[in-house]
Amino acid sequence: MENVTINSEDIDSLWDTVISPKKSYLHLNVREIWRYRDLLMLFVKKDIITVYKQTILGPIWFLMQPVFTTLIYMLIFGKMGGMADKTVPSILFFMGSVTLWNYFSDTLNVTSRTFSDNASVFGKVYFPRIILPISKVISGLIKFFIQFGLFIMIWIYFLVVKAKTPINPNINILLFPLFICILSGLSLGFGLFITSLTNKYRDLIFLVSFGVQLMMFATPVLYPISKYPRYQFGLFLNPLTSVFEGFKYAFLGSGVLDFRWLLYSSVFTLIVLISGIFMFNKVERKFIDTV
Amino acid sequence: MSKGIVIKAENISKQYRLGQVGTGTLSHDLKRWWALARGKEDPYLKIGMENDRTQKAKGDYAWALKDVSFEVAQGDTLGIIGKNGAGKSTLLKLLSRVTSPTTGNIKIKGRIASLLEVGTGFHPELTGRENIYLNGAILGMSKKEITSKFDEIVDFSGVEMYIDTPVKRYSSGMYVRLAFGVAAHLEPEILIVDEVLAVGDAEFQKKCLGKMGDVASDGRTIIFVSHNMTAVQSLCKSAIYLKAGQLVDAGRTDKVINNYLSKEVKNCTYRKWENNNEAPGNEHIRLLSAEIITDLKNETDVITVSTALKIRFEFINFTDEWLINLSLLLFTAAGNCIFNVGAGPENLKKGERYVSVLEIPGNFLNDEMYTIQLLFVKDGSVILFNIEELLVFEVFDEEREGNWYGKWQGAVRPTMLKFSLT
Numbered sequence: 001m002e003n004v005t006i007n008s009e010d011i012d013s014l015w016d017t018v019i020s021p022k023k024s025y026l027h028l029n030v031r032e033i034w035r036y037r038d039l040l041m042l043f044v045k046k047d048i049i050t051v052y053k054q055t056i057l058g059p060i061w062f063l064m065q066p067v068f069t070t071l072i073y074m075l076i077f078g079k080m081g082g083m084a085d086k087t088v089p090s091i092l093f094f095m096g097s098v099t100l101w102n103y104f105s106d107t108l109n110v111t112s113r114t115f116s117d118n119a120s121v122f123g124k125v126y127f128p129r130i131i132l133p134i135s136k137v138i139s140g141l142i143k144f145f146i147q148f149g150l151f152i153m154i155w156i157y158f159l160v161v162k163a164k165t166p167i168n169p170n171i172n173i174l175l176f177p178l179f180i181c182i183l184s185g186l187s188l189g190f191g192l193f194i195t196s197l198t199n200k201y202r203d204l205i206f207l208v209s210f211g212v213q214l215m216m217f218a219t220p221v222l223y224p225i226s227k228y229p230r231y232q233f234g235l236f237l238n239p240l241t242s243v244f245e246g247f248k249y250a251f252l253g254s255g256v257l258d259f260r261w262l263l264y265s266s267v268f269t270l271i272v273l274i275s276g277i278f279m280f281n282k283v284e285r286k287f288i289d290t291v
Numbered sequence: 292m293s294k295g296i297v298i299k300a301e302n303i304s305k306q307y308r309l310g311q312v313g314t315g316t317l318s319h320d321l322k323r324w325w326a327l328a329r330g331k332e333d334p335y336l337k338i339g340m341e342n343d344r345t346q347k348a349k350g351d352y353a354w355a356l357k358d359v360s361f362e363v364a365q366g367d368t369l370g371i372i373g374k375n376g377a378g379k380s381t382l383l384k385l386l387s388r389v390t391s392p393t394t395g396n397i398k399i400k401g402r403i404a405s406l407l408e409v410g411t412g413f414h415p416e417l418t419g420r421e422n423i424y425l426n427g428a429i430l431g432m433s434k435k436e437i438t439s440k441f442d443e444i445v446d447f448s449g450v451e452m453y454i455d456t457p458v459k460r461y462s463s464g465m466y467v468r469l470a471f472g473v474a475a476h477l478e479p480e481i482l483i484v485d486e487v488l489a490v491g492d493a494e495f496q497k498k499c500l501g502k503m504g505d506v507a508s509d510g511r512t513i514i515f516v517s518h519n520m521t522a523v524q525s526l527c528k529s530a531i532y533l534k535a536g537q538l539v540d541a542g543r544t545d546k547v548i549n550n551y552l553s554k555e556v557k558n559c560t561y562r563k564w565e566n567n568n569e570a571p572g573n574e575h576i577r578l579l580s581a582e583i584i585t586d587l588k589n590e591t592d593v594i595t596v597s598t599a600l601k602i603r604f605e606f607i608n609f610t611d612e613w614l615i616n617l618s619l620l621l622f623t624a625a626g627n628c629i630f631n632v633g634a635g636p637e638n639l640k641k642g643e644r645y646v647s648v649l650e651i652p653g654n655f656l657n658d659e660m661y662t663i664q665l666l667f668v669k670d671g672s673v674i675l676f677n678i679e680e681l682l683v684f685e686v687f688d689e690e691r692e693g694n695w696y697g698k699w700q701g702a703v704r705p706t707m708l709k710f711s712l713t
Contacts, residue, residue: 020396
């Protein structure tokens with residue numbers, strides 16, 4: 001008879017779950033997230049439907065915010081400040097920017113509070129914690145697409161009815177999914193990073209909300225980058241810049257689309273996302289003790 | 292790994308930082324980080340005191356659990372008992388993966404679901420139906436499972452009429468029923484239950500206990516924490532007893548419970564308060580003394596089943612113009628009420644000292660640990676003052692006739708009841 005030796009690793013693999021103080025931080029258990037996909041979708045559904053409970057207009061309220069913001073920006077920055085791109089209809093210019101920016105900033109704000117907002121649920125039951133911020137990204141996307149639908153309708157109106165206006169959509173529209181991926185990745189990555197950093201020491205949380213506001217001015221949301229050629233390099237260091245400019249270039253034909261900067265943004269996003277997940281994994285297992 | 296073990300906890304410890312998070316914790320965090328960066332061990336793992344909540348903290352760290360190891364076999368129902376602060380909830384949190392241990396590890400086989408609270412994640416704006424799905428999914432059920440159990444859940448909780456109404460409109464009872472309904476229909480291989488049974492009315496509690504029993508007889512594993520020894524006794528095959536974060540005893544439930552009762556519940560048959568400010572009471576009533584009087588001659592004599600007892604207490608009444616009722620409740624140490632006897636209603640004089648005595652004849656109580664609770668009620672409904680475990684005493688058995696020496700069943704042993712045999 002041969003001696004059969006089982007090393008301890010084999011024994012460990014017989015267990016489904018091992019709860020221990022340490023775990024690999026760069027580990028994203030996709031299988032587990034998949035197992036909880038129903039929960040993910042229910043969180044998304046909850047986010048969407050609780051917004052317009054007890055309202056008569058319902059989901060139409062999702063459109064009010066971008067419409068009013070656009071109108072105000074058109075008035076203040078377009079008419080009074082003269083910052084808008086004069087070569088394209090200013091409603092399209094501002095609405096496109098505002099929709100993109102709202103998606104980014106809303107998602108970042110809510111994911112950066114993942115731990116503090118959900119401490120009561122996290123303290124009572126286990127599910128892969130990352131599900132919650134992911135659900136926020138998805139519900140943000142749904143909201144975004146509702147708002148984007150309005151943008152597209154106005155866009156088509158200008159393309160078809162007011163055909164004389166100078167908007168020149170081009171093949172780069174195909175880059176749209178990439179733009180959305182970069183926005184989602186950046187907001188999720190930064191959000192995970194911030195919520196992990198501010199779990200124990202909350203000092204940073206005060207920086208976040210006005211930091212996001214300030215960041216809007218460092219991003220060509222309210223102005224075209226062509227207006228400030230001197231600062232172009234500096235502005236492009238902000239990974240959001242190439243998304244906003246590229247988006248306007250693809251849909252309106254006015255903007256700066258530079259593939260090198262787009263590549264830079266993509267790599268930047270990946271790094272932020274990976275380090276965000278790393279930090280999140282590091283904190284999630286014990287955050288409830290220090291939140 | 293021996294076969295059939297589904298949970299194996301090896302030397303788990305959990306350390307908590309006392310006090311607030313601030314600059315003090317930052318300096319410790321930096322020192323810890325520096326030690327770990329040099330490949331040394333965490334300097335704060337060696338310190339930390341026992342988790343006795345009543346003591347003033349001497350250091351910055353406390354061990355909520357220290358080197359606890361145990362195993363649970365498949366199909367077992369394990370009760371976790373211990374006083375407040377013994378580490379029961381911490382252990383459940385670790386098992387539910389809400390937080391991770393400071394040292395040691397826990398290995399689990401099979402799908403695990405934990406009920407540390409009912410209605411986790413309920414959203415007040417969502418309807419009953421929507422909350423059933425959301426809560427079920429949070430507890431680990433798939434949408435398909437919930438759909439297949441949906442009618443049962445609604446039936447169990449009895450809120451069919453309100454199922455499409457937001458739960459913020461529910462009465463608290465309906466809310467809890469719905470929440471427990473979802474929880475009761477979980478079908479994990481391992482179920483972890485905190486004292487969620489202590490909700491709802493008596494009938495509903497019975498229903499829940501019954502449901503738990505069903506789950507256990509299905510061959511699934513249950514871990515159950517409760518202060519209700521009767522519930523632990525009737526539900527659990529085995530138990531572990533924690534004290535100040537350490538495992539004191541593990542094994543068969545009755546053995547562990549007896550050990551727990553004998554160690555944790557101390558006789559207290561005489562109490563007197565010299566100083567009015569220290570005496571229990573409030574602006575209405577203040578106790579002066581409470582004692583159990585027996586006619587036992589020697590100090591070493593103990594109360595036995597045949598000893599007649601007088602429970603006597605003194606109090607001062609500060610109320611005016613109210614009819615006062617007194618209630619004395621006798622409990623077994625396991626928490627079952629034996630009786631509730633009343634005195635009054637009486638219109639007591641303000642500022643007067645009163646003495647109350649209740650006689651319990653010999654040959655009435657069983658060999659058990661008993662506790663006494665006292666209630667002062669005004670106008671038959673409003674509780675003025677309530678004190679639990681005012682007195683605690685143990686009754687010992689006597690030499691019996693015949694040749695059976697096992698534990699005499701029952702909360703009381705009234706020999707005045709004659710059982711004829713002709």
